Amino acid sequence: MRRMPRRLRQLKKLPRRWAKRGSRPSAPHDQRTRSAYIFGAICPRHGKAAALVMPWCDTHAMNQHLIEISRNVADDGHSILIMDQAGWHMSNNLIVPENITILPLPPKSPELNPVENIWQFMRDNWLSNRVFKSYEDIVDHCCYAWRKLQQRPWNIMSIGRRQWTHGF
DSSP states (O other), X not given: OEEEEEEEESSOOOOOOOOOTTOOOOOXXXXXXXXXXXXXEEETXXXXXXXXXXXXXXXXXXXXXXXXXXXXXXTTOOEEEEEOOOTTTSOTTOOOOTTEEEEEOOTXXXXXXXXXXXXXXXXXXXXXXXXXXXXXXHHHHHHHHHHHHHTOHHHHHHHHOOGGGTXX
């Protein structure tokens, strides 16, 4: 399993988009700053995914996410979580379940984390060019996007596989 939180907020950068040469396409843009964080993990071998949408990104939220991942690991299975070294990933207060082992990535190496590509896929397909009415709308849309991803295990497997992880 690989995991990483992704922030979805009202104030965001506009993504690139296709348009006819010479035209000026419009895109909705919001100036409000409410945020929600998607704590997501994938298993590229089986095409499975587990996530929580949280209003904050800290050790408590990470502990809740580890519990959710642990529930999704097979009874006789063990999960290796590949993560960057964000403060809430490596905190001394982190409670790691017995069926999970954390494997930290080297600093400044997001290209080794396949979940980064999952976030890009979700942004490109379901999370960009949106104006949210409220915080609840942000959370609902995060849940909608994650459920759409879960319904596409082939996307999880193809986007999440890395040659160097085949030994795990």
